[in-house]
Amino acid sequence: MTTAQTTETLLQAVESGLTVHDLGRELRVGMPQSPNHPAFWHALPRRHGDMVRADGGSAANDMITMGTHVGTHIDAFAHVSHNGRLVDGSDAFEAGRGGKFVELGAHTIKPMVRRGVLLDVPAALGIPVGCDAGYEITPADLEAAEKRQDTPVRAGDVVLVRSGWGRLFDDPDPSVYQGKSTGVPGVSEAGAVWLADKGAHAVGADTIAFERLAPGAGHTSLPAHRVLLVERGVYIIEALNLEGVAAAGVHEFLFVLSPLPLFGATGSPVRPLAVVGA
Numbered sequence: 001m002t003t004a005q006t007t008e009t010l011l012q013a014v015e016s017g018l019t020v021h022d023l024g025r026e027l028r029v030g031m032p033q034s035p036n037h038p039a040f041w042h043a044l045p046r047r048h049g050d051m052v053r054a055d056g057g058s059a060a061n062d063m064i065t066m067g068t069h070v071g072t073h074i075d076a077f078a079h080v081s082h083n084g085r086l087v088d089g090s091d092a093f094e095a096g097r098g099g100k101f102v103e104l105g106a107h108t109i110k111p112m113v114r115r116g117v118l119l120d121v122p123a124a125l126g127i128p129v130g131c132d133a134g135y136e137i138t139p140a141d142l143e144a145a146e147k148r149q150d151t152p153v154r155a156g157d158v159v160l161v162r163s164g165w166g167r168l169f170d171d172p173d174p175s176v177y178q179g180k181s182t183g184v185p186g187v188s189e190a191g192a193v194w195l196a197d198k199g200a201h202a203v204g205a206d207t208i209a210f211e212r213l214a215p216g217a218g219h220t221s222l223p224a225h226r227v228l229l230v231e232r233g234v235y236i237i238e239a240l241n242l243e244g245v246a247a248a249g250v251h252e253f254l255f256v257l258s259p260l261p262l263f264g265a266t267g268s269p270v271r272p273l274a275v276v277g278a
Contacts (some may be wrong), residue, residue, distance in 0.1 A: 001134060002109060003043030004134060013277070016152040016277070016278070017069055017259065017277070017278030018275055018277060018278055019085045019248075019275070019276050019277065019278050020273050020274070020275050021238050021245040021248065021253070021273065021274040021275075021276075022241065022244075022271070022273060023072070023160070023204075023241050023242065023245065023271075023273060024071075024072040024240075024241060024273055025072045025169065025239055025240075025241050025270040026043075026071075026273055027040055027042075027064075027066070027070075027071045027269070028040070029039050029041055030174065030203035031070075031071065031169075031174065032169060032171075032174035032175070032176075032177035032178050032208070033067075033069075033070045033071070033174075033178075033208065033239075034069060034070075034178075034208050034209070034219065035178070035218075036069075036119050036219060037049040037067030037068075037069045037070050038059035038065065038066060038067040038070070039066065039067070039070065039191070040064070040065075040066040040067075040070050040071060041064065041065045041066065042062060042063070042064050043062070043063050043064075044060055044061070044062060044063075045057070045061055045062070046060055046061045046062050046265075047255050048060050051081055066269070067145070068106065068262060068266060068267035068268055068269065069238070069266070069267045070269070071269055072237070072239045072240055072241070072269065072270055072271065072272065073237070073238060073239065073241060073267050073268060073269050073270055074106075074109060074202070074235055074236070074238075074257070074259050074267060074268055074270050075225075075229060075236040075237075075238070075266070075267050076101070076104060076105055076106040076108065076109055076235075076265065076267055076268070077108075077229055077230075077233065077235075078096075078101035078103075078104040078106075078264075078265075078266045079225075079229060080107050080222070080225045080226065080229040080230055082226050082230045082231075085230070086104055086230065087104065087229060087230050087231075087233050088103070088104065090103065090104075094276055099225065099264070100163065100252055100263060100264020100265075101264045101265070101266065102264060105262070105263060105264040105265050105266070106259055106260065106261070106262045106263075106264075106265040106266065106267055106268040107261040107262060107263045107264070109235065109259045109268065111203070111256075111257065111258040112158060112195060112202065112255060112256065112257040112258070113254065113255070113256055113257070114156060114157060114158050114201060114254075114255050115154065115156070115157050115158070115252070115253075115254070115255065116157065116158045116159075116160065116252070116253045116254065116255025117151050117153055117157050117158070117159050117251065117272055118149075118151075118160045118242065118245060118246060118250065118251045118252075118253075118254055118274070119142055119145035119146060119149070119151075119153075119159060119160070119161050119162065120145055120148075120149065120162045120246050120251065121137055121141050121142070121144075121145050121161060121162060121163060121164075122147065122162065122164040123145070123162075123246070124145040124148045124149075125141065125144070126140065126214075127164075128164070129164055129167070130162045130164020130165055130167055130185070131164055131165070131185035132178075132185065132258045133179060133182035133183045133184065133185065134151055134182065134183025134184065134185065134212065134213065134214055135147045135163070135185035135186075135212065135217065135253065136185075136186070136212040136236070137161065137163065137185065137186060137187045137188060137189075137190045137191050137212065138188055138190060138191055139190050139193075139194040140192055141191070142154060142161070142187075142191055142194055142195070143190070143194075148254075149251040151251045151252050153195070153198040153200065154198075154199070155198070155199030156199060156200075156201050157198075157199070157200055157201065157231075158200065158201055158202045158203070158204065158237075158257070159195055159198070159200045159202075159204070159274075160203070160204045160205070160237075160240060160255075161186075161187040161203065161204070161205045161206075161210075162205075162206055162243075162246050163178070163184075163186060163205060163207060164185070164206070164208055164243075164244040165177070165184055165185055165186075165206055165207045166206030166207070166240065166241055166242055167189075167243055169206075169239075169241070169261070174175050177208070178208065179207075179213060180213075180216065180218045181215065181216060182215055182216070183212070183213050183214050183215035183216070184207050184208070184209065184212065184213040185207070186205060186207055186209060186210055186211040186212035186213060186224070187203075187205065187210060187211050187212065187213060187224050188211070188212055188224065189211075189223040189227060191224070192211065192223070192224035192227040192228050192232075193227055193232075193236065195228070195232075196227060196228060196232035196234050200234055201234070201235070202234060202235035202236070202237060202257075203228065203234055203235070203236060203237070204236065204238065204240050204272070205237075205238060205240060205242075206239070206240050206241070206242045206243070206260040207238065207239070208238055208239055209222065209238065210224060210225070210236050210237075210238050211225065212221070212224075220231050232249050237257070237270065237272065240272065245274050250274060250276055252276075253274040253275055253276045254274070254275040254276070255272065255273070255274060255275075256272065256273040256275060257270050257271075257272040257273070
């Protein structure tokens with residue numbers, strides 16, 4: 001098939017109708033987030049009427065401040081080091097000289113248009129509402145979801161793991177979703193190895209940390225991050241909204257994600273999409 005024919009096929013698919021599942025969280029002041037990163041803040045320095053042009057026109061403007069690991073976001077390989085080394089073996093301290101990561105920053109993450117797979121772990125375990133606080137998602141759990149859905153993970157896929165914890169994102173008390181005292185369900189170190197062995201290009205979850213957090217431990221130990229970002233070179237997407245796509249029974253889709261090309265940054269806010277036929 002020629003490039004022109006491939007493009008025509010894509011355009012025909014769009015014209016035939018698509019359903020787009022928004023997997024990103026709304027960015028708003030006070031939303032739950034990791035306490036290790038600067039919070040999201042939004043302000044209107046100029047409001048309508050603060051400055052009115054001679055013809056009666058007026059424009060408002062905005063200012064935001066936030067960490068790059070707040071809301072739905074992707075981790076660049078510069079985000080995590082182990083024993084002073086980054087994924088390419090470089091010295092992590094030296095790589096950050098000058099206040100930016102030139103080689104492994106967020107600007108090096110290429111846009112993703114790939115096959116996406118949602119592994120709905122709670123559904124596979126017969127507890128569709130969600131995993132218990134602090135539950136460790138094992139390779140056996142991931143395999144059970146694969147088998148139940150008949151969606152085998154292939155090399156190059158983006159694999160999104162639903163724990164069901166995302167249902168708590170909008171709780172009036174942000175600490176509930178943070179789960180420091182209760183723990184948070186997530187992928188185990190062995191589960192991270194399983195995903196990397198499958199050849200995943202990127203993985204994601206509906207929690208702040210992707211991996212399992214023990215009750216009361218917070219982010220004191222993140223072995224899955226070490227495996228994925230340092231040892232195996234697999235991107236991590238966190239704080240995804242997976243409840244809608246799971247409720248629709250969509251487990252395989254075209255995954256679209258484009259990070260902001262933030263030069264030298266350790267991560268980027270993203271708004272991922274899961275696209276299927278109408």
